[in-house]
Amino acid sequence: MIPNVLTVAGSDSGGGAGIQADLKTMLALGVHGMSVVTAVTAQNSLGVQGAWELSVEAVRAQYRSVVDDIGVQAVKTGMLASAELVEAVAELLAETDAPAVVDPVGVSKHGDSLLAASALDSVRMKLLPVATVATPNLDEVAQLTGVRVESEEQLRRAAAAVLAYGPRWVLIKGGHLPGDAVDLLTDGTEEHWLRAPRHDNRHTHGTGCTLASAIASQLAKGRSVPEAVTAAKEYVTGAVAAGFALGEGIGPVDHGWEFRTGS
Numbered sequence: 001m002i003p004n005v006l007t008v009a010g011s012d013s014g015g016g017a018g019i020q021a022d023l024k025t026m027l028a029l030g031v032h033g034m035s036v037v038t039a040v041t042a043q044n045s046l047g048v049q050g051a052w053e054l055s056v057e058a059v060r061a062q063y064r065s066v067v068d069d070i071g072v073q074a075v076k077t078g079m080l081a082s083a084e085l086v087e088a089v090a091e092l093l094a095e096t097d098a099p100a101v102v103d104p105v106g107v108s109k110h111g112d113s114l115l116a117a118s119a120l121d122s123v124r125m126k127l128l129p130v131a132t133v134a135t136p137n138l139d140e141v142a143q144l145t146g147v148r149v150e151s152e153e154q155l156r157r158a159a160a161a162v163l164a165y166g167p168r169w170v171l172i173k174g175g176h177l178p179g180d181a182v183d184l185l186t187d188g189t190e191e192h193w194l195r196a197p198r199h200d201n202r203h204t205h206g207t208g209c210t211l212a213s214a215i216a217s218q219l220a221k222g223r224s225v226p227e228a229v230t231a232a233k234e235y236v237t238g239a240v241a242a243g244f245a246l247g248e249g250i251g252p253v254d255h256g257w258e259f260r261t262g263s
């Protein structure tokens with residue numbers, strides 16, 4: 001049986017991040033990808049030119065259509081735009097018997113806001129508590145907890161601050177630190193350090209979405225959280241290494257890198 005994985009996220013018209021990155025990742029990892037669109041962005045390699053969020057009703061209806069008939073083995077959330085949508089999605093996740101990977105998307109690589117400042121409290125109090133794995137980057141950690149990370153050793157403190165809001169696991173992504181691309185996965189008792197060489201490639205649009213979707217895909221296949229994150233890290237590292245130029249700015253990671261190897 002092919003596992004079903006659902007992404008609840010924003011559309012990136014440029015195809016490198018958001019829903020488009022999620023569905024490509026799911027295809028690459030051999031699961032059936034499905035989507036609940038929360039917002040539509042006009043976006044390309046230069047930034048986000050516009051964003052329009054959908055109504056709570058439209059988001060709920062998409063989610064129910066998928067979950068009630070088809071069923072899901074894992075869910076991933078990304079851009080949720082507003083406090084209303086964050087709260088509605090948190091409620092839906094709480095009713096769903098499947099692991100949830102929560103990528104608390106705040107700001108795009110270009111610095112465009114993808115989440116209203118008024119939604120931060122809902123992310124902390126409603127969304128993080130229902131996450132199986134939360135995957136904040138360092139900017140999101142600072143926004144959500146006030147903890148600023150400037151070195152690998154400080155990742156531990158960041159993880160503890162996020163875990164205090166109640167996710168089962170947290171993966172702090174150290175992708176924005178200099179040196180190796182090091183992430184810390186912990187549930188407060190176990191610690192797993194995931195280290196990969198930093199690829200000197202500016203075409204990294206979509207890294208976070210890709211990693212979170214890859215984790216959800218691996219969880220849907222029945223892997224444990226540490227196994228799923230380890231496999232997902234390998235996939236995203238390969239995708240960053242193969243990231244390519246597109247437009248005038250920051251190009252996407254290559255979701256299809258494994259198909260192209262040797263071709």
Ligand SMILES: Nc1ncnc2c1ncn2[C@@H]1O[C@H](COP(=O)(O)OP(=O)(O)O)[C@@H](O)[C@H]1O
Pocket residue numbers: 136137138173174175176181182183196197198199200201204206207208209211233236237240
């Ligand atoms: N230049 C790079 N080389 C290798 N891995 C990277 C690079 N940049 C980011 N990563 C990895 O990509 C994943 C996403 O991290 P990050 O870019 O920090 O997330 P986000 O897209 O949410 O800002 C992490 O596993 C991180 O370590």
Ligand SMILES: Cc1ncc(COP(=O)(O)O)c(N)n1
Pocket residue numbers: 009010011012017018019041043078079105107108109110114204205206207208209
């Ligand atoms: C719709 C949408 N969702 C998420 C991101 C974050 O991706 P990145 O951090 O790589 O810009 C994005 N740019 N657009």
